[in-house]
Amino acid sequence: MARLRTARRILMGGAALAAAGWALRDVPAELGVRPLTSGPDRVARIRRSPQFRDGVFVNTMPETTLVTTPPSGMLRELARDRDQRRPAGPVPLRVPPAGEASAGVRAVWFGHATTLVEIEGRRVLFDPVWSKRPSPSQLAGPKRHHPMPMSLRELPQVDAIAISHDHYDHLDMATVRSLTALQRAPFLVPLGIGAHLERWGVPAYRIIELDWEEEAEVAGLRFVATAARHFSGRTLTRNDTLWGSWVVAGPAKRVFYAGDSGYFEGYRGIGSAHGPFDLTLMPVGAYSPAWPDIHMNPEEAVNAHLDLGGRLLLPVHWATFTLALHPWSEPVERLWREAKARDVSIAVPRPGEAVDADAAPAVDGWWETLA
Known part of the structure; x- marks a missing residue:
């Protein structure tokens, strides 16, 4: 009997190791590619960029925060009061609407930054992340607090997929690979991120890389890559790809997606050049006094929205x-x-709930019972 138990433990241990090995097999690909080692055309464009200096991309405004290491005591703080940093019960979900895209502006927030925006009959998917964890390995990292409101197979055909930067909570390899197989839309990305996509199997003809203030037309919509105050990197190497925000303009309607950013005066210039906007998608979470330059707080999000003419x-x-x-x-x-x-007019939808920019539902405080 003892031998049987020992054999069972050995088998279970071997199975666990095999499962861990299987889960870690994609980590090298998840880390992406350093763009300066990719194709010569991309390298030349990167080196010509006004945002590229001394071998890295830089913000145009002064920086006061070092983001290469976590603040002292952060890991200790993360271990305390963990219950306050997650919902007290299941997050309510809604089934996204089916049928034709809105002729106006309608948005379906799926959670975190992933949002499907319909603008004048077209669909644009921002920063899609369907994985359980925003991490190079699904064995570690922050675990999502709620399921996605729909599967990738249920997602309607979109006209464009726009990425703001290459951090794991905004650029997810597994999701990109699925979208490459299930969708036909091009990926619009800041300069350098195309190298990651190519490694993950996205055909070059489906990749549109833009520097700040460069633009492209897709499905009758004008996409402009605009500035953000952030950083990039999927490894300890920082800022070898560009980060940014997106202006999406149809004949009559305009949407702004901020991506990740600290507050900066450049929002006034974006609003003056490309606004006003029927809808702004503004980041309001993951802020800290330790990193004011890279994530804005909710009050700053309101400031930026007003600067943009939202x-x-x-x-x-x-x-x-x-x-x-x-x-x-x-x-x-x-x-x-x-x-x-x-x-200021805001909408706070449940994940999967549609918001019509011309008839947004009243804010009902649905999150208060989960606080």
């Missing part, structure tokens, strides 16, 4: 993954207070 603000970058020390619901609580104080 009409309706839809908050993203919260609720799905715990990436900072603040309580789970704090971002929208602060946003709601600030919006009411400054007479």
Whole structure:
């Protein structure tokens, strides 16, 4: 009997090791590619970029925060009060609408930054992440707090897929590979990120790489890559790909997607050059006094929305993954207070819930029971 138990433990241990090995097999590919080692045309474009200096991409505004190492004591703080940084119960989901895309502007927030925007009959998917963890390995990293409202196979055909930068919570290899197989749309990405996509099997003809203030027309929509105050990197090497935000303009409607960014005065220039906007998608979560340059807080998101000339603000970058020390619901609580104080229109949908920019549902505080 003892031998049987020993044999069972050995088999179970071997199975666990095999499972771990299988889960880790894609880590080298997940890390992506250093763009300066990719094709000569891409390398030449990178070196010509006004944002590229001394071998890396840089922000155009002064930086005060070092982001190469976590703040002192952060790991200790993460271990405390963990229950406050996750919902107290299941996050309510909604079934996204089927049928034709809206002739106006309609958005379906899937969670974190992933959002499907319909603009004048076209569909644009921003920063799609369907994986369980935003990490190079699904064995480690922040685990999502709610399922996706629909599977990738249920997703309708989209006209464009726009990526803001190459961090794992915005650029997910497994999702990119699935979208490459299931969809026909091109990927619009900041300069350098095309090298990652090519390694993951995206055909070159489906990749559109843009520097800030460069633009492309896709399916009758004008896409402009605009600035953000952030950084990039999928390894310890930083800033070898560009980060950014997106302007999407149809004949009559305009949408702005901020990606990840600290607040900066450049929003006024973007609003003046490309606004006003029927809808802005603004990040409101994962902020900290330790990194004010790279993630804005909810009050700054309102400031940026007003700088941009936005009409309706839809908050993203919260609720799905715990990436900072603040309580789970704090971002929208602060946003709601600030919006009411400054007479700013916001929508706070449940994941999967559609928001019509011309008839947004009233904010009902659905998250309060989960705080």
